[in-house]
Amino acid sequence: MAEERKAVSLTENDYFSDIEIAWCPGCGNFGILKAVKQALVDLQLPPQKVLFVSGIGQAGKFPHYLKCNMLNELHGRSLPAAAAAKIVNPELTVIAEGGDGDGYGEGGNHYLHAMLRNVDFTYLVHNNQVYALTKGQTSPTSDQGFVSKTTPNGAHEALNPLAVAIATNASFVARGYAGDIPQLSRIIGAAIQHKGFALVDILQPCVSFNHINTYQFFQERVYKVEDEVGYDSADRLKAFEKALEWGDKIPTGILYKVERPVFEDSLWQADGIPLVKRKLNPQIAVHLMKELI
Amino acid sequence: MAEERKAVSLTENDYFSDIEIAWCPGCGNFGILKAVKQALVDLQLPPQKVLFVSGIGQAGKFPHYLKCNMLNELHGRSLPAAAAAKIVNPELTVIAEGGDGDGYGEGGNHYLHAMLRNVDFTYLVHNNQVYALTKGQTSPTSDQGFVSKTTPNGAHEALNPLAVAIATNASFVARGYAGDIPQLSRIIGAAIQHKGFALVDILQPCVSFNHINTYQFFQERVYKVEDEVGYDSADRLKAFEKALEWGDKIPTGILYKVERPVFEDSLWQADGIPLVKRKLNPQIAVHLMKELI
Amino acid sequence: MLDLNILVGGEAGQGIQTIGFVLGKVLVRSGLQVFADQDYESRIRGGHNFFRVRASDRAVRAQSEKVDILVALDSRTVKLHKNELKENGLVILDKQALGSDFAGLQILDIPLEKLAVESAGDKITANSVAAGAVLGLIGGDPEVLFKVLAAQFAKNNENVRAENLNAARSGYDYTAQRRPAGFIKLAQGEKAGPNMFLSGNEALSMGAVAGGCKFVSAYPMTPVTSILEYLAGRAKECEMVVIQPEDEISAINMVVGAAYTGARAMTVTSGSGYALMVEGIGLAGITETPAVIVLGQRPGPAVGLPTRTEQGELLFAIRSGTGESPRVVLAPADVEDAFYLTIKALNLAEQYQIPVIILTDTHLANSMTDTPEFDLSQVKIERGFLLADKEVSLLTNYQRFAISESGVSPRALPGQGQVMVAADSDEHDESGHLTEKAEIRHRQNAKRLKKYEGLRKEISPPRFIKRRGAVVTLIGWGSTYGAIAEASGLLLEQGIINNVLHISEIWPFPAEFVSEALQLTVKSVVIESNATGQLAYLIRAETGLSVSGQVNRWDGRPISASFILDQLKKGIIENGRRA
């Protein structure tokens, strides 16, 4: 039957979820949802083989709105769970996902170390530069000076998630924009196909709480690195320089990409049988007892 | 009496602690202890005005071996406590301190955000590239391929703490070497004098558990950026490039330095009276009640 | 007796809260006692939210499910709440917007948007129209409404203010002319020296300010975010530093750092965030650092129901922490408690150099009550064994953790005079330096636990309503007090004489008092917003006594008097135990 399915090609409808969407009308998250579906269609990945692991926030609700396997994790904790899921069942396409507060605030340590560890999965950050679900507090990526109820005198220096990623030698570092679905879906597709940890930071306008970084703001600023003649995403220094651009011009696209051993390679699982498919056999402990005599 | 004290100049003896030192003979930590004392003498900072906040690990024991105020925090948690201490009493010289596991592993999220927040204190990381107190496990900075009981097949990509620091636009980013006490004490002195968060990552040979990154290893590799003609520690891109060097040559010194508003500036404490010296007066709530009528 | 209930319902983003809040405030100003609560979802637009305002000429301290006026901003509101209408209950809605398919209901149709546009030129003022409409319906004093609205829009520009006043007036006029005969009619005029109208979170925040809290670090989390925002917005006037850190672990460790250095410090969080702070609570325990942690409970486990209420973390609050060291848990019953117990928490934390947990919940956090201004002259700042500069200057060999009769040691601050202050998360000797010695460990651990002796005396006895001839004792803790007290009154009216025992200062547990109180009646029922009966468990652990029945609610909705009575009818009192 699985064979049969494969023959029929998947369309966006195959990812349709009938859960009511609780986002505000106009939210950038709709663009991301659309782009993800397109990428999955492009790659013809059956929803049964896709696992989304999300955090908590507006972004964290995402997998409910897509037909797929899903583990809605704690706030900030999607990455460790996603890594483990991929390790124990490499046959799944694993995509972690969440907001900027979730990923770069609460989850900052996992973000750093997921990039170093380089397990083969994709991480989509809905970066609206604000804590939306909790109603508009400053986030790690809020622009410096951003005024909210928790920073009435303005936010301090913002985290530059791409610069940090490149500093950790993350193996795939990209920025998408929720207002450019074709490019975003291409980036997501490339991220999924990349062997290793792939970070896609997505500029996502929040129409309710971020009145600075709006669609208009981005529309006036974004440009694609792929349109830049000679841009070499393998050049770490250039990529770092590019990542520092945030002002009149904001680069999007795959800023940095490098082939690095994935974490799984350092494990013993050479025979390719996923851990979840192994028989549990107590006799495996026999020789351990012998050691102790 | 405080006045009197000031007149007499402080010597290393003024920082002598009579607690028995529990480090192994030959440990790089002795060099760091010496360098810290020298820096404090150079700056003539009375021990009563110095607060060390440390984590847990061999490095975390440090403040016991120095005469000073000290808060020995949890594993990985020195930075938030140090920031708060400085904010509530800016008259103290606050120095946070701990190991690489403590600071970049358990405490990785605080490390990221302390650099962004830029409260005015110094952070000394005793980077021996191993978890020493727990007897030799791999740490976030263990060189790729490092074999320990927890990574029998070798460690994955190491964290480059200086590159990440520069990526966050940390305002003072330096590397010292426990085997070069004069330079290290100069760096620490500059870090203390720097207004803002100052990271000093210190190469610290662990003679018991790290047989790769030994004194000899470093002796053959370290060189000082200050000896390099034209090195400009204000140039972020150059500093990043420098930070990526780790191989036959390992740069030490102040790699990056930038003037940035400190976090305290965003607070209201303009009158300069430290929070700890303010009277606690319930009447301050009177007008709040009026609002609610 | 007047018992007026208004429910305003609609989607998130329709401004329901404003209508409800303004009405509540007008009713308070009109001299009534008011209780208001809200129910909302974890989303910003859409879904279904509501705000309930209850007013009476007697004390009301809990919500009621029976509605006099249902203000429906969408048709879902009608569907979901029509069964809550009292017999003469009225629905206010805009038929033009919602349609007219409301058979069997008493509808007052009002063109909210149209009136908004006509009177104020902007349909955004439909809120104010609705507020005016409700007031017109109950014959309230429009001048009071205008004052309240003017204050509400004080920070907006004059046009906006004027528009809203006009809108409110048009709503008022519309319904004032269409009042059903015999409908509730309020007295006119404004009460002199009116009460405050405030939420539990506001009261708690004010307690922090009055109690000398100087440092707050907290990560946003429902239901305590509004404390963080309240204080951040007033930091300067309150001489406080308020920080939103990267996570809750940072928050609690900042609190320890600030408190060690000498500032009264506090953090606020909910279950998941509190869980992340548990390691830090152990740290405060062994370093004997004063720390106040507000734990705003919501239904768990984990993320659970983010915007609803529960009392599911009592035993967690008491038992969470590495090793063994003393703590206090205070669970405010109402806004007054929220204010005074926060001050007590800040005092006890410093007097005993321990962590103190304020255990509140969504229900108390968000519900609003009228109350007279707090008496700040009653507030005393007690810093315990914190040494004055002069005392410090006389010290020769300072020992931060000197063994003492009370378990509390003299506390100096870093930078204070010539002493040096050492505090260690490892076991340490009297000087604060780490030790591995068995005898020292034995003594230091015993010293810390010794504090419980003093603490037991600090705990005020529970609220106790004791009636001659009582057959049953109603028992509760924290935010359910209003509902339980109301249920007690209703039972009394039914001839069931009952006592009420309600615990706010819950740890160390007032075992003796509870034990004696329980023995006065044959039956006893513990009423809690949780599934497992945590107070009932605690009572047994602490007194050896088992209660005879339990009323529990764990669907995230607050307990009301009628809920209690329904449950009791289902057999608890009669059968001793629920089926």
Next chain:
Amino acid sequence: MLDLNILVGGEAGQGIQTIGFVLGKVLVRSGLQVFADQDYESRIRGGHNFFRVRASDRAVRAQSEKVDILVALDSRTVKLHKNELKENGLVILDKQALGSDFAGLQILDIPLEKLAVESAGDKITANSVAAGAVLGLIGGDPEVLFKVLAAQFAKNNENVRAENLNAARSGYDYTAQRRPAGFIKLAQGEKAGPNMFLSGNEALSMGAVAGGCKFVSAYPMTPVTSILEYLAGRAKECEMVVIQPEDEISAINMVVGAAYTGARAMTVTSGSGYALMVEGIGLAGITETPAVIVLGQRPGPAVGLPTRTEQGELLFAIRSGTGESPRVVLAPADVEDAFYLTIKALNLAEQYQIPVIILTDTHLANSMTDTPEFDLSQVKIERGFLLADKEVSLLTNYQRFAISESGVSPRALPGQGQVMVAADSDEHDESGHLTEKAEIRHRQNAKRLKKYEGLRKEISPPRFIKRRGAVVTLIGWGSTYGAIAEASGLLLEQGIINNVLHISEIWPFPAEFVSEALQLTVKSVVIESNATGQLAYLIRAETGLSVSGQVNRWDGRPISASFILDQLKKGIIENGRRA
């Protein structure tokens, strides 16, 4: 009865552990029963460490403070331990290195370094000399020693192996010729099919392997680091993935991710790390994900005494977590328990889809006992309601959280066939999608808690030694079993008839059994390595019964039979309660 006690002491880094371990193993091979424990500081070089080996022809399952042979590698060892010597106790030391100021002691002077250099050419083999010397002194079989040493150095090159054998032989010969008359003399020869000699941590690790654990993520922390290292070193042969993540939060969330995906998963930690995992335990609770968490207790709060032992986190383990959801807490008594209860933990976690906590401590973790090989044929892997591929293929409308009688729902895995598996940290409906509905919340929360009904039946009754005419019951839990059983025997010899009640499967609490057992004697004493008496508290909470006395130790040192007897003499049994 033979009761031989050897204590080897010196600085960290002197190889004390090797001497002790090798001796212990030789004694086991010689057919004796052996218990060994160690005491070390949180440092790598210097300080004072010791290793105790106790051997008997009867069962020994706890340490004793009375020493026959004190092997002193530094003079501090003599100073600290001379009072522990039995009347005929002997000190082995190298006077050349340590001086000769040991008046009043029976010394056997042996030139350890000199013999090492002479026999093996390297003073680093002084350890082996010392091991040989001890064996010579007690007249053990040198061939057994050589075999054990050869195995110990199996991974080293042949030279090293030969050197150590030579060194051991020279030590053996030296003392064999100098045995004090009448000193303990062992039988020669090796037992056929000897027992294993292993620590609690090794047993637990093997339990994880035999129990089908496939995924371990853990951050180093004393006393559980050696579990992590044991498994990491054998990951391939055990078909397991073992990860050292950035922190404990990552560890527990990896465990949840792995378990959700279908692998049996476990983490190990100590108090501080466990505190950081508490949020994740709530997550496992609401997502109904099987997770095994090993909590190795050490003295707290916070960092406390990192290398010592305590039982201070029983109530924390039971009560830590957001909201309310079921869990199991198992506290192994000894190495056998450590093995079998780990398997039981892995089974229960999957059968009930819940977190299971294994509550061990430093004492059990590090102490070593001889025990026959575990019977792997007894081990059953029970995966509960985990669906087979075939069952999944027949599903039409899969509901991960379907309401069921037992509270357990059918569990499919992501990627298994055509179903999709949704799990949410928010409250959710049967399909796993988030909901805000009161009724659904009510039902799902009740469903989860329903599991306690089944779980109560899974808990095996406590160990109970019941004697006719008993006047007192000795009660304990976890790692103190050996000491309590020994104390029981000694009391019996003194004519005090006693029962022993010892609980390993502690939550859900076997209340009925304990209640009945307690009522058999007038007096009862709870013996615990903590200051506040957590089991005593739990007994009261669960049974309403108060015990009549408590023996507590909280200085980080393990409880022994003689400690218990001393404390009892101090008045517990006589007075019903301690002063």
